[in-house]
Amino acid sequence: MVNGILERAAAGAPPRENEVLELVAAATAEPDTLPAMAEAAAALRDARWGRAVTFSPKVFLPLTNICRNRCDYCSFRRSPGDQGAWTMSHEEVLRWLDRAAGQGVVEALFCLGDKPEGAFRAYREELAALGHDSTVDYLHWAGAAALERGLLPHTNAGVLTRNDMERLRPVNVSLGLMLENISPRLCDKGMPHHRAPDKRPHVRVRMMEEAGELAIPFTTGVLIGIGETRQELAESLLAIRALHRRHRHIQEVIVQNFTPRPEIAMEDHAQPPTHAMAFAVALARLVLDAEISVQSPPNLNPDRTAMLLECGINDFGGISPVTPDYINPRHPWPHLSRFAEACDRAGFELAPRLPVYPPYVSGVRWLDRALVESTRAAAERLQQQAGVSALAAEPAPAPARSLPLAEGAP
Numbered sequence: 357m358v359n360g361i362l363e364r365a366a367a368g369a370p371p372r373e374n375e376v377l378e379l380v381a382a383a384t385a386e387p388d389t390l391p392a393m394a395e396a397a398a399a400l401r402d403a404r405w406g407r408a409v410t411f412s413p414k415v416f417l418p419l420t421n422i423c424r425n426r427c428d429y430c431s432f433r434r435s436p437g438d439q440g441a442w443t444m445s446h447e448e449v450l451r452w453l454d455r456a457a458g459q460g461v462v463e464a465l466f467c468l469g470d471k472p473e474g475a476f477r478a479y480r481e482e483l484a485a486l487g488h489d490s491t492v493d494y495l496h497w498a499g500a501a502a503l504e505r506g507l508l509p510h511t512n513a514g515v516l517t518r519n520d521m522e523r524l525r526p527v528n529v530s531l532g533l534m535l536e537n538i539s540p541r542l543c544d545k546g547m548p549h550h551r552a553p554d555k556r557p558h559v560r561v562r563m564m565e566e567a568g569e570l571a572i573p574f575t576t577g578v579l580i581g582i583g584e585t586r587q588e589l590a591e592s593l594l595a596i597r598a599l600h601r602r603h604r605h606i607q608e609v610i611v612q613n614f615t616p617r618p619e620i621a622m623e624d625h626a627q628p629p630t631h632a633m634a635f636a637v638a639l640a641r642l643v644l645d646a647e648i649s650v651q652s653p654p655n656l657n658p659d660r661t662a663m664l665l666e667c668g669i670n671d672f673g674g675i676s677p678v679t680p681d682y683i684n685p686r687h688p689w690p691h692l693s694r695f696a697e698a699c700d701r702a703g704f705e706l707a708p709r710l711p712v713y714p715p716y717v718s719g720v721r722w723l724d725r726a727l728v729e730s731t732r733a734a735a736e737r738l739q740q741q742a743g744v745s746a747l748a749a750e751p752a753p754a755p756a757r758s759l760p761l762a763e764g765a766p
Contacts, residue, residue, distance in 0.1 A: 357378065358378065358379060358382045358389060358392070359392070361375045361378065361379060362379075362392055362393060362395075362396040362642075363396070365396050365397075365400060365642045366395075366396040366397075366399040366400050366403075368400065368403065368404075368646060370597070370642065370643060370644070370645060370646075371642060371643065373594055376590050376593075376594060376639075376642075376643055377587065377590060379393065379590075379639065379642070380586045380587055380589075380590045380639070383586070383635060384586055387631070390631065390634060390635055390638070393635070393638040393639065393642065393667075394634060394638045394666055394667045394668065396638075396642060397637070397638040397639075397641035397642050397667055397668030398641075398665075398666060398667065398668050400641055400642065400646060400668065401641055401650070401668040401669070401670050403646070404646040404647065404670075405649075405670035407703060407704050407705065408670075408704065408705045408706075408707050409665065409669070409670055409671060409672065409699055409704045409705070409706055409707070410649075410670065410671045410672070410706075410707050410708065410709040411654075411671065411672040411673065411674065411675045411692075411706065411707075411708060411709065412462065412463045412673065412674045412675070412708065412709055412710065412711050413459075413460055413461045413462055413463065413674075413675065413676070413677060413708050413738075414456075414461060414462070414463035414464070414465045414510075414674035414675065414676050414711070415452055415453065415455075415456035415461050415463070415464055415465065415507070415676055415678045415679050416465050416467065416674070416676050416678075416679040416680070416681065416682055417444065417449060417452055417453075417464060417465065417466050417467075417498065417679070418432075418442075418444070418466075418467055418468055418682045418683075419443065419444050419449070419466060419468045419491070419494060419495065419498060420442065420443040420444065420468050420469055420472060420479070420491070421433055421434045421440070421441060421442055421468070421469055421682075422434055422435065422436060422441060422443065422469045422472035422476060422479045423468075423469025423470050423471075423472055423514075424469070424470055424471050424472060424474060424475035424476070424553070424554070425469075425470050425514075425551070425552035425553065425554050425555060426551035426552060427548055427549060427551070427552045427555065428547075428548040428549075428550075428551075428582075428620065428621035428622045429548055429579075429582055429614055429620060429621070429622045429625070430620065431617060431619055431620045432469075432682065432683050433469050434469075435476065436476050436478035436479050436482075437478065443479070443482050443483075443486075445486070446486065446497075449498050449501065450501060452678065452679065453501055453502055453505050453507060454505065455678055456505075456507060456678045456679075457505040457506055457507060459677050459678050460677065460741050461507060461676070461677065461678060462507065462508055462708070462710055462711065462734050462737070462738050463507065463508055463509075463510055463674055463710070463711040464498075464499070464502035464507040464508065464509045464510070465509075465510050465511075465512070465674055465711075466495055466498055466499070466509060466510070466511040466512070466513065467511075467512045467513070467682075467683065468491070468512075468513050468514070469514065470513075470514030470515060470552075470554045471491075471514060471515065471554060472491060473490060473491055491513065492513075492516070492520045492523055492524060495511055495513060495524060495527075496523060496524060496527055499511065499524065499527030499528055500527050502527075503527060503727075503730055506730070506733065506734060506737070507734075508529045508710060508711050508712065508727075508730065508731060508734050509527055509528045509529065509711075510528060510529060510530045510531070510532060510575070510711040510712075511524060511528050511531055511532070512531070512532040512533060512534075512575070514533065514554055515533065515554045515559055515560060515563050516531070516533075516563060517563075517566075518566045518569075518570070521563075521566065521567055521570055521572060522570060525570065525572060525724050526724040526726050526727070527727075528572075529573065529710070529711055529712035529716075529723060529727055529731055530572070530573040530574065530575060530607065530711055530712045530716075531567060531572050531573075531574055531575075532574065532575035532576065533560055533563055533564060533567075533574075533575075533576055534560075534576060534577045534578075534579060534610065534612070535557070535560050535561070535564070535576050535577065535578060535592055535595065535596060536549075536555065536560075536577070536578060536579040536582070536592075537557070537578060537579065537582070537584050537588055537589070537592050538557045538561070538588065538591050538592040538595045539557065539584060539585075539588040539591065539592070540556070540557055540558075541588070542555075542582065542583060542584065542588075543555065543556055543557075547583060548582045548583060548621075548622065557595075561595065561599070564576060564596075564599050564606075565599060565602075565603075567603075567605060568599060568600075568602060568603025568604075568605040569603065571603070571605065571721050571722055572605060572722075573605060573607045573712050573713070573716040573722050573723075574605045574606055574607060575606075575607060575608050575609075575610065576596055576606060576609055576610070577609050577610030577611065577612055578592050578593065578596075578609070578610070578611055578612070578636065578640070579612050579613075579614060580611065580612065580613045580614065580628045580632060580633060580636045581613055581614035581625070581626070581627060581628035581632065582614050582622070582625075583625075586635070589636060589639065590639060590643065593609075593639065593640055593643040593644060594643060596609060596644065597643060597644055597645060597648075600644075600645060600648060601645070605722075606644075606648055607648070607649060607712070607713045607715075607716060608648065608649035608650070608651055608671060608673075608713070609640060609644055609648055609649070609650055609651070610651050610652065610653070610673060611633070611636050611637050611640050611650065611651070611652045611669075612652065612653055612656065613627065613628050613632075613633055613652075613656055613657065614627060614628060615627055615656055615684065615686075615687065617686060630660060630663060633652070633657065633660065633663070633664075634663055634666075634667045637650065637652055637664055637667040637668055637669055638667040638668055640668075641667070641668030641669070642668075647715065649670055649671045649713060650668060650669050650670060650671070651669055651670070651671035651672055651673045652664050652669050652672070652673070653672065653673050653684075654672045654673075654675070654689075654690050654695065655675075655681055655684065655687040655688060655689050655690060656684060656687050658687070658690065661695070661698045661699065661702065662698075662701075662702045665699070665702045665703075665704055666702075671709070672695075672706075674711070675689045675690065675692065675695075676689055677689075677692070692706075708738055708741075709738070710731065710734060710735055710738065712731060717731050717732070717735070
């Protein structure tokens with residue numbers, strides 16, 4: 357029965373919900389099922405995406421690390437007055453955008469804390485001093501500044517309202533929000549999302565649903581190793597697939613692994629082992645429709661490049677030649693020329709891409725009219741520099757301002 361499911365999946369027929377749960381049960385009872393899953397996932401990837409594996413050259417701009425949520429695995433977030441709390445100034449944003457524009461970067465990633473002005477008066481005052489009445493207003497200003505420099509913004513600012521997304525759509529080629537997991541159990545007392553109101557699954561699903569209704573190209577993902585079961589992982593992927601089938605807006609899904617570090621509630625929690633990541637990646641490729649890109653961050657898996665490719669990924673997400681990974685600073689980006697060599701040894705060509713995928717660039721349904729020309733110009737520029745400057749970049753240097761770099765999951 358499992359072999360039949362895998363054969364049909366490799367041929368392009370995603371398994372039905374009951375078949376997904378059968379795969380999970382079989383892989384749990386018989387570990388030898390995993391190689392067959394990986395083989396089917398890789399065949400499906402090859403048929404749809406070929407043997408090119410991509411990444412997005414980006415600049416990472418965390419406008420603020422003030423956040424109202426307190427996830428047990430995150431050390432990125434701060435409250436106003438905490439050591440290491442920051443909100444970037446206009447001058448800092450512009451300086452990094454200017455530097456990125458000269459380094460072959462195409463994506464401006466804005467990633468920040470969740471709904472900080474709703475929880476902290478001090479942050480509202482800081483925003484007002486910058487001339488903004490909301491974080492979304494600041495994001496709109498920053499997105500416009502990025503576009504003026506030829507960069508394409510992608511924003512992951514936590515849970516946004518429909519009005520927020522409508523406001524940001526003209527200055528973002530795509531938006532994102534990690535689902536992480538669909539299980540409300542992970543929000544129970546003693547679980548990692550207990551003190552994070554914006555991590556309630558129904559809240560995050562509602563935003564993704566509204567993004568689909570607004571025809572916004574969207575990135576989401578699952579977080580592995582935070583106490584979820586394999587069945588909860590499968591149910592999370594099925595929920596993402598259902599959202600995509602209603603709106604066709606999910607362009608990519610990240611399979612991200614938790615990494616332990618000091619001074620978080622989960623500092624003694626084990627990192628998911630290689631076989632757990634292999635299972636998660638293969639399952640994602642098999643469950644999700646073939647046009648959805650499946651990626652995993654290379655800096656969190658420095659010794660797993662070949663494994664990730666063997667299990668079906670086609671993308672490594674954003675990699676910056678300009679800024680560190682502020683969310684996971686203990687895990688530097690790979691040096692791109694050496695990383696390209698590692699991909700080549702595994703039988704793949706590493707190539708840069710835009711933060712919005714080609715099917716979403718072809719018409720104004722998915723992109724605001726104001727973004728079409730900028731996006732096409734960025735695509736032409738990237739094509740010209742591919743294999744030259746984009747793959748010769750050095751690892752990201754420390755920021756000019758000594759921002760306290762801390763870890764967590766986006």
